[in-house]
Amino acid sequence: MNPSYERRLSETLPQVHDRIAEATDASGREFESVRLIAVTKAHPVDAVSAALAAGLTDLGENRVEELEEKVREFGRDFATWHMIGHLQSRKARRASQLAHLIQSVDSVKLANRISKFAQEEGITVRILTQVNTSEEHSKSGFNMASAVDDILCVAEFPGIRVEGLMTMAPFGADDKKLISTFRVLRKTHEKLRTQGDVVGPELSMGMTNDFEIAIREGSTMVRVGTALFGART
Numbered sequence: 001m002n003p004s005y006e007r008r009l010s011e012t013l014p015q016v017h018d019r020i021a022e023a024t025d026a027s028g029r030e031f032e033s034v035r036l037i038a039v040t041k042a043h044p045v046d047a048v049s050a051a052l053a054a055g056l057t058d059l060g061e062n063r064v065e066e067l068e069e070k071v072r073e074f075g076r077d078f079a080t081w082h083m084i085g086h087l088q089s090r091k092a093r094r095a096s097q098l099a100h101l102i103q104s105v106d107s108v109k110l111a112n113r114i115s116k117f118a119q120e121e122g123i124t125v126r127i128l129t130q131v132n133t134s135e136e137h138s139k140s141g142f143n144m145a146s147a148v149d150d151i152l153c154v155a156e157f158p159g160i161r162v163e164g165l166m167t168m169a170p171f172g173a174d175d176k177k178l179i180s181t182f183r184v185l186r187k188t189h190e191k192l193r194t195q196g197d198v199v200g201p202e203l204s205m206g207m208t209n210d211f212e213i214a215i216r217e218g219s220t221m222v223r224v225g226t227a228l229f230g231a232r233t
């Protein structure tokens with residue numbers, strides 16, 4: 001194993017844990033109520049080895065090919081693999097086989113593909129639905145205007161379990177914009193949760209630069225790459 005990832009994590013993981021603890025304390029929440037997803041995308045398998053050695057078992061990848069490579073190297077059940085990147089429908093099958101949670105389901109069409117596959121296999125695929133809270137055209141996700149209706153529709157698809165919602169904040173947004181973005185996701189989630197347990201309790205929001213704000217707004221999963229592993233090349 002390349003010792004540099006181990007050495008780096010021995011410094012960065014306590015820092016990230018401290019940041020999570022401060023944010024949960026400040027909002028009267030338990031430290032354990034936030035799951036840390038270590039985003040290993042664009043880092044070599046050494047980063048995954050170091051993460052596993054450090055006790056990080058939730059790992060995030062944004063490309064199916066890279067997810068496949070890493071799952072092949074470590075085994076699927078050596079970690080909990082999260083697919084966090086935009087997924088083309090034609091790769092839905094492969095992603096469903098590899099990931100334990102597909103966080104980036106951003107359209108009814110994609111959800112339908114996953115559902116078809118799940119029914120063929122007789123399995124349940126766990127997903128989050130991604131919402132385009134910032135309504136930037138460059139971002140994927142369900143549009144705010146129809147998100148509640150669309151997600152309720154997806155939640156009815158057989159073979160799919162919607163565990164909750166995911167969003168990405170706009171890059172470089174100020175705190176005010178970040179707060180409103182995360183709050184919009186939480187409100188959308190609350191609306192869905194009034195329908196009973198059709199949508200699960202997870203709110204995946206917060207990355208290296210904004211996860212404290214996301215935690216204060218109710219995040220249950222933060223997806224952190226740079227703060228743990230350094231800049232991606």
Ligand SMILES: *Cc1c(COP(=O)(O)O)cnc(C)c1O
Binds near residue numbers: 168209227
């Ligand atoms: C890359 C990525 C992250 C991690 O971003 P950092 O800023 O490096 O923490 C989180 N979520 C998604 C969807 C990503 O693509």
